[in-house]
Amino acid sequence: MRKTFAGALAAALLMTTAACSGDDTGSGASTADPNEKVALTYWSWAPNMDKVVEGWNASHPNIQVTVNKQDGGDPAVAKLLTAIKAGSGAPDIMQAEYQKIPTLVAADAVADIAKETGDLKAKFPESAWNAVTLGGEAVYGVPQDSGPMMFFYRSDVFDKAGVQVPKTWDEYAEVARKIHKANPKQYLGTFSSNDPGWFAGLSQQAGASWWGVQGDSWTVAINDANTKKVADYWGGLVQEGVIDNKPMYTPEWNAALNDGTQVGWLGAVWGPGVLEGNAASTKGKWNTALLPNWDAAAPANGNWGGSATSVTSQSKHKAQAAEFVKWLNTDPAALKALAGTANVYPAANDATGVALTQPPAFFSNQPDFYALAAEAGKITKPFTYGPNVNVAYSAYNDAFGKAAEGKKAAGFGAALDTIQQATVGDLKNAGFTVAG
Template sequence: MFGLSLNRRTRLVVAGTLTLALAGGLAACSSGSSDTPSDGSPVELTFQSWVPNIDQAVDAFNASHDDVQVTLETITAGPDGGYAKMLSAVQAGEPADVVQLGYDAIPDFLINDALEDITEYVGDSEDLFVPWQWATGSFDGAVYAVPQASGPLGQFYRKDIFDSLGLAYPTTWEEYYEAAKVIHASDPNKYITAFAFNQAPWLIGLAQQGGANWFGVSGDAWDVTIDDESTMKVAEFWQKLIDEGLVKIEADFSSEWNADIQNGNVATWISGSWADAILRGTAPDTAGSWAVGAMPQWEAGENVSATWAGGSASAVLKGSAHPKEAAEFALWLNSDPESVNILTNVGAGWPAIADTSEITSLQSDPEVFEFYGGQDIWDVFAESDAAVDTSWMWPPLSSTLFASLTDNVKSAVEGGTPLTGAFEATQTDMVDALEAKGIAVN
């Protein structure tokens, strides 16, 4: 997630003498026109996304528009193939028109000159969206993406297990630690959670919620502080849980993790709002046993949250033959109440639109609320989204950040070395990677 301070960043410094001045350089490259069929047939767009069941929203658009029709192409999420395919298509002059991008990936696409400036088509729609989410795709007055949804963190937990052990919901991390001891003591196969060494977004979210702010800009260079005091505090806390055997070391979304979610051996899961759909799909037989709470706080009485990798947006790739229609589809997809309601239902995340009063699934959702024992879980995520630290920035080369952090944390866990060293190694890796690309680092 970019913060509100993102708009104050005037440029990214890249290789050699090239400086992409986001107020002018990239915008000047926009085609700014569309090739409309002369025979009256509809404009045909291609949309690439990884969101499960997003075809429902595409179908709704096609049903309500005669002049534009969209074909969905399902791609692999994130840097594990999907982004590389998008960038290669831009270089080959055969891009999709609209693509799903994580907020963290937008800088990478900008420094690769792979996004259209869509300001003239959607720039006057800023007020429809939550300011920090709109800012993820806006640079110095130019708009390059329409925000779709964020992933504010909450804690899904087995309320039945907590109640049976006489445990109150942990509102602080110290209470979380004490609960972890009680849960594991009750059954050596039960743990308060899984330590998901495979999930860089999860690890980053924990650090962000702990007060870390890894990236910033001073002048024409990036500040990189992955090994800051706040991150070390978070790393040492989780190291204590690992050393005392209070968390299970396993990759989330693995078959073992799925089984532990189903049988109650993992009693909590800190994740984004979209995880509701995954939880209900993974463990339908546990309906009524779960509840959702806010993130535990480092200081009692605080209200600090974070996100799972920020969220995602819809962007128009450079070279689209129909940038106007593509931008208008991106805007409809992420602001039309019918579409946003569909996106919320399928687990796309917390809506980026500012006014969610017309999103019926957030007002009353019997299927969801029943699974959580009658709780309106969306109240938790609404508060979480409002409590996100909006000063966080994503840097160029976020894919490098994710890969490095995952590798270093996995090595630390497997080798029995401190987690603090994994974050220190990631600091070094990230600085080296930026400098290797000619990006200045303070």
């Protein structure tokens, strides 16, 4: 199965999806029998998703969906894979992080719903659609939410220091130096050794794609030149001491946001909720900008996070489940509910116009927040994930944890080599063929 999956993925990556009109239904779309009454289960970790689903249940009496709240990330995947292997207990519908989809496809845990959903490609950013199709024609879910990266900064600190918002990474480094020199307790950012998804997004912006397929083999390029450039950049700033070296999402990091010693954050579009939850007293002092670029003349961006809604391979009601999945992620009322009730950033291109008309409460001082988010979401550099993301991410935590603690620039590049070796070794041990 592993070799077959690699070959299928290779074919998908080399195939060009047919041009589409953007209609909800395609010529090959299949629909559910409107007279059949079915009950579907949906595993999701998004908050208040049961309230979002109420809109569907009210208008679809024959297809009722029950939400079962789950833990996100690896626990959700492990639970689903256990149910799939047992042959029972799996839900009909599953919220799946983009980086986990190759793992779920390899395990035959999610279904291809291309015929059921029709042609939806034009309704989503290219990067999000690539994540659910693996670059081909099979559709393993519909994009639900995305995480284009953005730069959050304390505007009051910038004004006091007399610095401008950096548009390039060279400018970011200069601003970091000036702010830290003016107040040695203040840092523009931190290198986070416990957030591999954050670093993957920064690497994607630089042009990296850590996994790929060559024929019937996987390729792994975690220590390629693009990612090395990112690692060397952050290693240099950590060694210089002008940014912090402590992980994010810790009590120490939260305190730094509150007391004004952490005055910038390279986050994602969902960042306002994090800032409001961890530093509510600083409301009104933050502004948002696009991520700095390596080349201002050729802007690019990366994703940090995001998930799809997939139909599992064991669902007995594939057509009805796919009909719900399509509604959840394209219907204007559903998009409004996702944004306003579930507090996620919908991936659909139409979301900005129909659901994201007011800035997040924490950024009420910035009415153009979602216009910036839409610009940030124009991600053109695809990033392919492999079937052993968990191994690579675990190796990242270990290797970069040591590098950040050591505060030596050379250690950051060496960390990438360690992650590369661990990822390749695991693929080979699992029976995959690895090129190179």
